[in-house]
Amino acid sequence: MPSPIETLILRHRLRLVELLPWIVAVAAYFGFADYLSLGSQILIMILFALSLDLVLGYAGIVTLGHSAFFGVGAYAAGIYAAHVSGEPLSGLLIAAIAAAAVGWASGLVILRTQGLTLLMLTLAVTALLAEAANKASFITGGADGLQGVDMNPIFGVFRFDMFGRTAYLYCLATLFLAWLFARRLVHSPFGQSLIGIRENVTRMHAIGSPVRRRLLTIYTISAALAGIAGGLLAQTTQFVGLTVLGFQRSGEIVIMLVFGGIGRLYGAFVGAALYMIMQDQLAKLEPVFWNFWIGLLLVMLVMFARGGVLGLIDQALRSLRRQR
């Protein structure tokens, strides 16, 4: 039997099942060629949900304002493409930097508070930004949305085609890199200290952890990733509207994450994909009523499966193992 130290180290190694989302994503590229624009949207929302999981699931920062960073990233990438350059990779970098800057600055204030105050402040930041984007119509296009987002080919070679193939692979590659980074982060001592803060902040202070700096760091990183997600949306749809900064998007992304399961990295993948596919299918079946079914499902999950879909799978596997 391996020693406890070995066992603990092994728990953080990459397992084969963690490659499953990527196999599915590549298979979907070939299998659902007609749905690639929905596919891109799903990948973008997965990245957004992943960024949220870092703060909400790992560090335990309960926020309802994460669309602030998604929106800032979308506008930054959109405005950059419309006025500076249509080069996509530098556009994503600009989106990440802009969102990180807003995340850092707002985090300085917000992370001094806790609980309901913190929640209200995250909402307030989003509302402020949304109103600012609305008023600054000379640069954002205001309520009409940002027009004139034209993208150059990626690396000067791969054009964004009308079937959305390039866009899908572009989003997939970006998400993959972000996942590599996020996975490394949550399995590092830093990631473990975030879990420590979530589990017991008093004790983290008492063992000398610079709690506020850790929180600000992850909040900034998470904002950057959300900004990249927003940037991807702007670049692949070549449009930015005020809804990127809306409450609705902040709420939806929390719901997606809760669907999948928070604090487990892959909840973002399962939750965002399920939610987007359900929304797409239900909207076809019940154009008016689809929200009801999503709401009902959410109530069931929250009441009977706090760990989301992945939590349910965990439980099922565990009881299977016990029966054997």
Next chain:
Amino acid sequence: MTPAMETIGLHRRFGALIVANEINFRLEAGARHALIGPNGAGKTTFINLITGRLAPSEGRILLGGEDVTALPQSARVSRGLGRTFQINTLFKGLSVLENVCLAVGEHSRSGGDMLRLIGSRRIVLEQAYALLERLRIADDALVPVKELPYGKQRLVEIAIALGLEPAVLLLDEPAAGVPSAESAIILDVIDQLPRDIAVLIIEHDMELVFRFARRITVLVQGGILVEGTPAEIAADARVREVYLGERQHV
């Protein structure tokens, strides 16, 4: 010799309520010192002032001769101040080993490492595990803390504090709430703490206090009533008076 920890004129008010009144206290290097006093005497407040959870209204706190009054909790910990809590304050969802690793990691300044995996600094895990062996909870290394019996959780409290390799260790009622069958293990652990650590223990259990402490300070209504050796304290008339209503403890 410089005391390991010292407070000078330490004072704390909550409005009109004085919870720490001009406390001048010295904890010598390697001390085995007990702080006793009736409920509400301000013992835990005193600990919170020393660790920085509370700011004093007046007065100074020195650690190893250095004034730390203005420093945040984390800076005091890195200067050698460790504590346990009266009520278990643990990372309940994490395993015992992970609980202690967090402390060892912060102490070795690798707690903020982002781009290496847990275990790439093996020494952190090994130090944490060695502590579990010393406290005889290594068999439970991978058990989530919330699944442990209360007595063992108290040991994890101590293990986390020891993971910081403190020069000053504050034990806030380490045996509180532990059934007497299990408390012997905790007393053993406290007896065997390294000699170079200065230990301040808050305790209601007089048997433990008189077995462990070589000096005792009695705190009443936020102020020091008397300080002395166990024999002096046991013979002191004022102390007996304070504890009159609670003689079952004495």
